[in-house]
Amino acid sequence: MAQTEVLLTKQPAPQTVPACELPRKEYEVARNTGAYSSSGLATAGFRTAKYLVDEWFQAGYARYHQAFSDRDRSERQRQESGQLAAETEALAQRTQQDSTRRVGQRLQDAHGWMSELQREVTELLAETDLLLAQKQRLERALDATALPFSITTDNLQSRERRQAPDLVRDRVEVELLKEAELIRNVQELLKRTIMQAVNQIRLNREHKETCEMDWSDKAQAYNIDETCSRYHSQSTEAHFHPHSTAFEESASTPESWARFTQDNLLRAERERLASADLRVLVDCILRDVSEDLRLQCDAVALAFGQRCEELEDARHKLQDHLQKTLREISTQEHNVGALRQAIKDKEAPLRVAQTRLYQRSHRPGVELCRDTAQLRLVSEVGELNQSLAALREKLLEAEQVLHNLEDTRLDLEKDIAVKTHSLCIDRHKCLTLRARYPTVSQLAGYQ
CATH class of the missing domain: 1.20.140 (Butyryl-CoA Dehydrogenase, subunit A; domain 3)
Incomplete structure (x- = not known):
């Protein structure tokens, strides 16, 4: 009798398997199609209406996988439902507390x-x-x-x-x-x-x-x-008002x-x-x-x-300035005299220096040298001329200052006389007349 070998070979599981699914077991049936095969006309009527063994295993594993998936999805849904309920409850409490706080x-x-x-x-x-x-x-x-x-x-x-x-x-x-x-x-x-x-x-x-x-x-x-x-969640006075969230057109902003x-x-x-x-x-x-x-x-x-x-203060100051001006006039006159004497005193050194230069200009031949003595005499004459120019300029300035001081003296004396006249008008005439000004009661109409 021909022997038939049925080899069941277990295939390796796929590399990536979802976390919520069982690994599917797949089997391949090795059919004997040789000379000793038992498939023939005698089994033809029974073969078409029945499942193979591997198909039976696959149907069982499909039921297991479906049951596992349904339980896993149900568990996730329960967890999510509980979490959502807790979150919405906390959110409702927070929003109500925040609304109460804002009110x-x-x-x-x-x-x-x-x-x-x-x-x-x-x-x-x-x-x-x-x-x-x-x-x-x-x-x-x-x-x-x-x-x-x-x-x-x-x-x-x-x-x-x-x-x-x-x-x-x-x-x-x-x-x-x-x-x-x-x-x-x-x-x-x-x-x-x-x-x-x-x-x-x-x-x-x-x-x-x-x-x-x-x-x-x-x-x-x-x-x-x-x-x-x-109001709070347990208040019996709270009722549903679905349309209360609509803003009025006339509503103001904060x-x-x-x-x-x-x-x-x-x-x-x-x-x-x-x-x-x-x-x-x-x-x-x-x-x-x-x-x-x-x-x-x-x-x-x-x-x-x-x-x-x-x-009065101005007159006193004018008188004081007049005295100081007179003293300054006297001092400036002495200054003018001193400047004139200083100019006169510089004439002798200038004559000496110019004479030396004149005499040295007669040196013969190569002796007519621009030596240090010659250079110093030339610079001496320049310095003396500069000193004389400065003194003459200062003398002119001093004479102008003296002239200005004389003019100031005349102006001060005139201004002192004007101040005395103004004091006579304000103090002796106006204030004397204002001493007869009416009293407060008279101005108020009580008398």
């Missing part, structure tokens, strides 16, 4: 702006009341216009008789002109100031109302945000929101500061009406006193 920050910002608005409203209200009181004072002081114009006019006319160079627009004249202008314009100034105070009061009230409306809106928004800050309140505060503060400045101005005007005319008189008297001191 809290918003509450702090809103509370800060509300405090600023409340402070500004309070300060505006107090400032308006103070300005109303100043307005009443202005109205009561409107009649205080009886002023001593004749004294100021007389002082100005008297000072026009000063001589040059003292006929200057000094501080005394500026104060006198300021006093005369104040006397002429005080009534008109009070009326203008009253109208300005009325307008400022209206602006203060308008900006106070603007700040109050802004504060009211922020208080309402603060209450809403405070309610929102108390920058425009802050800028709106900041602009309101800046405008209110600007008006409040303007109102405070106006109150200071009103105080100054009221003092000008009741007391500052007398204070201006004192300012003029002080200016007169300072001017007289300046004139």
Whole structure:
């Protein structure tokens, strides 16, 4: 009987095997096709409907591999699902905490702006009341216009008789002109100031109302945000609002929101500061009406006193400079004489040097040599000529300085006389007349 050998040869596994798959075992069947082969007509009907042994092994290994792959994929999916659930839970908690924190920050910002608005409203209200009181004072002081114009006019006319160079627009004249202008314009100034105070009061009230409306809106928004800050995942008041994420077209940005309140505060503060400045101005005007005319008189008297001191000091300095100039004239005269004598003293050495050069020019033949003695005599003559030129130039300069000193002496004596005349006008005429200036109570209209 023919023998059939069936050889099962195990093939090596592939080089790269996926981590989640088992290595597939493949078998090859070595069929005997020789003379002793058992395949023939007797087995033809059974061969076509059955699997081979290697196919049976392959089907089993396919089931094992599929089961392993499904378990591995299921395990990965469970791990990923758990990880995703944990991450989404942590993300939800973080985002809710961050949202709560940001709502809290918003509450702090809103509370800060509300405090600023409340402070500004309070300060505006107090400032308006103070300005109303100043307005009443202005109205009561409107009649205080009886002023001593004749004294100021007389002082100005008297000072026009000063001589040059003292006929200057000094501080005394500026104060006198300021006093005369104040006397002429005080009534008109009070009326203008009253109208300005009325307008400022209206602006203060308008900006106070603007700040109050802004504060009211922020208080309402603060209450809403405070309610929102108390919500959490276990809150029973929380409901689904799918369309709440849509932004309103009229919604503001954080920058425009802050800028709106900041602009309101800046405008209110600007008006409040303007109102405070106006109150200071009103105080100054009221003092000008009741007391500052007398204070201006004192300012003029002080200016007169300072001017007289300046004139007295200038006269003393002029007299001192005159004495020093006289002494310098005497000294310069001696200097001119000394320079003339120095020029005269250089003539003898120059004659000697020139004579030596003349005599040596008669040396015979080769003896007429440019030796060191000859060179030194030539340089000596040059030096003496330079010295004489310098002395003559210095003499001319000294004589010019002496001439200038004489002119300065004349100018100083003339200026001393002018200062004495100016002192007589300011001290003896103007200040004597200003001693009769009215008192504060008289200028205020109480007498």
